[in-house]
Amino acid sequence: MIYIKLTKRQEEIIELVKKNQPITSEQIAQILKVTRAALRPDLAILTMTGILEARPKVGYLYSKKGSNNIIYDYIKEITVADIKTKPVIVTEDTMVYDAILQLFLNDVGTIFVVNNGYLTGAVSRKDFLKIAIGNTDVHKVPIGVIMTRMPNIITVTDEDTAYEAAKKIIEHEVDSLPVIEKIVTDEGKEVFRITGKVSKTNITKLFVKLGSNS
Amino acid sequence: MIYIKLTKRQEEIIELVKKNQPITSEQIAQILKVTRAALRPDLAILTMTGILEARPKVGYLYSKKGSNNIIYDYIKEITVADIKTKPVIVTEDTMVYDAILQLFLNDVGTIFVVNNGYLTGAVSRKDFLKIAIGNTDVHKVPIGVIMTRMPNIITVTDEDTAYEAAKKIIEHEVDSLPVIEKIVTDEGKEVFRITGKVSKTNITKLFVKLGSNS
Structure with missing residues (x-):
């Protein structure tokens, strides 16, 4: 263009x-x-x-x-698939403390949780902080107990635009969205594979890229 | 344009x-x-x-x-002054626990710290989480002890572009930048007034605004 x-x-x-x-x-x-x-x-x-x-x-x-x-025309061509990055994933039985360590090790804002390979939950830095200053023993409570559980997680797919992802982030006041792929199991159950994430960091990076004169 | x-x-x-x-x-x-x-x-x-x-x-x-x-040309016209929002500010003697409460009450990611009205420090959600899972008694330690102290804080001014702010956020891996105004005191000392903040949220909101077809 x-x-x-x-x-x-x-x-x-x-x-x-x-x-x-x-x-x-x-x-x-x-x-x-x-x-x-x-x-x-x-x-x-x-x-x-x-x-x-x-x-x-x-x-x-x-x-x-x-x-x-x-800008509208231009931005509408950028999809979630173009900007998504690797999510940090733990299983539901991971202790909250260990999940927090993963958060620091990978320097991300949100941890995604899977069960049998399918997305079941998400925990943000804010959620962790709330737990950490409360009375929960972070060494003994698994993340499955404190996480926000599907279907209460805002998600996007590869085909959504970066604009739609940014809009969801702002409207729902979240830091990061899992990029999902819907699968229907043999038993007819809907499950979700997580293939990436789009966070405020991804959007800010995209903004910098758009503004770069090169 | x-x-x-x-x-x-x-x-x-x-x-x-x-x-x-x-x-x-x-x-x-x-x-x-x-x-x-x-x-x-x-x-x-x-x-x-x-x-x-x-x-x-x-x-x-x-x-x-x-x-x-x-996009470059367009973005270059948007300044920090156009997108900055109100920062959440506490004084250095505020207990870490109370600062965290302010963080939740105002739903922000970073708390800025002042002394005698001038910016002296900043603490992010990540910093708070590190403290909260450590051995620090958040009820007894003032924020002045744990904060990142000036001049080790990345800052911007009203005249900087939104693009420059976004670039600093990405390059220095921070969530939020204080918008400052430099003042030279009668004694010839440089001090900084904080007039706002620019965070990844502000950049994401700007991105949504740019992409809105209205």
């Missing part, structure tokens, strides 16, 4: 047309204090791209076809 | 020129199986915007002037 940045004068012309439509090229030239000939390339670009509409014997009109929400 | 999205054919032309430059409009027309007249508006746009260069008797050349990094 390639975009062209409009020049200052082209933007001025758009503003003029928006406010005074219909407006002729003579009138635009007069206001901007330039010749009609000087305006020609700019008006050509603006009409050919559909931002302005040239109506014979009437003048120029502003057309809403020329979308200016570039 | 307004951008124009190139049409599929315009992108095809750019690719053709990139690979075969210099190339004449006749050659482009032949390859794309269209008439030269049909190509004229596209070539006009591509040269007027500086993406292609038309050299008489030579043909079209690809010019690197036409930047295609839209």
